[in-house]
Amino acid sequence: MSYTPLLQQLIEALRCLPGVGPKSAQRMTFHLLERDPEGALRLAKALTEAVERVGRCDSCRTLSEAPLCPLCASQRRDRRLLCVVETPADVLAVEQSGAYAGLYFVLGGHLSPLDGIGPEEIGVDALLARAREGVEEVILATNPTVEGEATAHYIGELLREQGVGVSRIAHGVPLGGELEYVDGSTLTRALAGRKPI
Amino acid sequence: MSYTPLLQQLIEALRCLPGVGPKSAQRMTFHLLERDPEGALRLAKALTEAVERVGRCDSCRTLSEAPLCPLCASQRRDRRLLCVVETPADVLAVEQSGAYAGLYFVLGGHLSPLDGIGPEEIGVDALLARAREGVEEVILATNPTVEGEATAHYIGELLREQGVGVSRIAHGVPLGGELEYVDGSTLTRALAGRKPI
CATH class of the missing domain: 1.10.8.420 (RecR Domain 1)
Incomplete structure (x- = not known):
């Protein structure tokens, strides 16, 4: 039928x-x-x-129907901190952790030369301009994938040349999981990133 | 956020x-x-x-944007057979089996007195009227649930009083499954409905 x-x-x-x-x-x-x-x-x-x-926020490029998204428009956020993420959904994930009070910059993807996605497509110039507006630390929170790491590395270099403080979110064993089921690369990162207690 | x-x-x-x-x-x-x-x-x-x-087919009550659905309008279907199902999705399931060439009647649910669904809500009068239009056999294909069985039983009695042939689809072990995982009620029905080979 x-x-x-x-x-x-x-x-x-x-x-x-x-x-x-x-x-x-x-x-x-x-x-x-x-x-x-x-x-x-x-x-x-x-x-x-x-x-x-719904379009893009003029400042952070997340989805927003107003020229400035509620986060960028808020006076309560710490304007010295800028968190760089790949997508609007990532902004939400970081916000839901409740651990961050700065602003964001949404790349809208990651560097992927084979797909024709270069620095221009992910708005690197706009990010560098943003970073010059009184930002003291840029936190790179791109995905922990090969492309996300490459993107973080690329952006980090440029920002450092500009004299802006740059950090990358920590990678390691996720909370609530069992060590037995954590993959090798994650464990490698967790061991390399160990801290004295 | x-x-x-x-x-x-x-x-x-x-x-x-x-x-x-x-x-x-x-x-x-x-x-x-x-x-x-x-x-x-x-x-x-x-x-x-x-x-x-999209509304209802005037004849079989399935979803249709035309007054008559393609099945009821088709001249190739066997008008002596009428298959009674609960929902338009059931019509599709039976059609996809490719084993049936008659017409349908969609109840739009099953008898459920506690929810206020009586014979009127499932269109029993319309079904009895349909069955008088040269239908030789009504196949009751309501769901194999308590409500579906009760509905089939109720409709079956009324149709028999009208002198129309009535049958119920077979219940038993589904094909491709393993006997070990078939529930007890299904096995009971499969044993009770066994056929000599």
């Missing part, structure tokens, strides 16, 4: 969501049309409004 | 999708806005169109 055209169109459109395959899309379609048409209309409206009005 | 209002609105709206919790909704929001705004707009349009234009 083929679906009717509108059902087919909705099932295909739902597949743009990450982690949604054909079966989930079908289940979502039937659920929305049978049980929650109001929710579906609310979702359609939220999607349209967000796409049309 | 609180999200900006539009991001918050989109994250909450995405939670109307079955199986999407706060973390997935956040991931979907960032993915759509950062990587796939066209997909988001396409999804918004598909949702609106589907909710506004």
Whole structure:
């Protein structure tokens, strides 16, 4: 059986969501049309409004509908600290830790020459300009992947030349895990980064 | 950190999708806005169109934007057979088996007196009327749950009184499974329904 055209169109459109395959899309379609048409209309409206009005913060480049995101606009943040992350979701993760009170800079990715992503695409110039505005320490919190490490290294060099303090978040054994299941590279980093107690 | 209002609105709206919790909704929001705004707009349009234009088939009550769904409108289906299922998704499941060429009737649920769902809500009168239109056999394919069984039993009695042939799909051990992991009730049904070979 083929679906009717509108059902087919909705099932295909739902597949743009990450982690949604054909079966989930079908289940979502039937659920929305049978049980929650109001929710579906609310979702359609939220999607349209967000796409049309959410842009980038002029200062930190995170997602924001205002020219300045709430964090950059806040007077309570420590403007001497700048945390460099890859994505807006990373800003959120750091914020949720509650351990950081400075500002952010979102690269929007990492250096990846093969994909044509160079310093310009991740806004290195804007970052260097930001760092000159009274920033005392830049904390590099790119992902602990090969690309993230390379990006941190590249940016770190440039900032050091500018005379700005640079640090990298610590890598090691995550809390709550079991040593037995931690991979070799992480353990290597944990051992290399050991501290006297 | 609180999200900006539009991001918050989109994250909450995405939670109307079955199986999407706060973390997935956040991931979907960032993915759509950062990587796939066209997909988001396409999804918004598909949702609106589907909710506004998809209704029920006049004949079988499945989801359809036309007065008659493609199955009911088709001249190739065997109009002497009527398969009774609970939801439009069940129609699809039976169709995908490729083993059935008759028509369907979608109850839209099962009898559940405690939830106020009686014969009227599941369209029993419409079903009895349908069964009088030259149907020789009604196959009851409600779910193998307590409510589904009760619904099948109730409808079966009414149809038999009308002199229509009634059957229930077989219950037993599903194919490809291992006997060791099949539950007791299923095995009981499989033994009771055994056939000489």
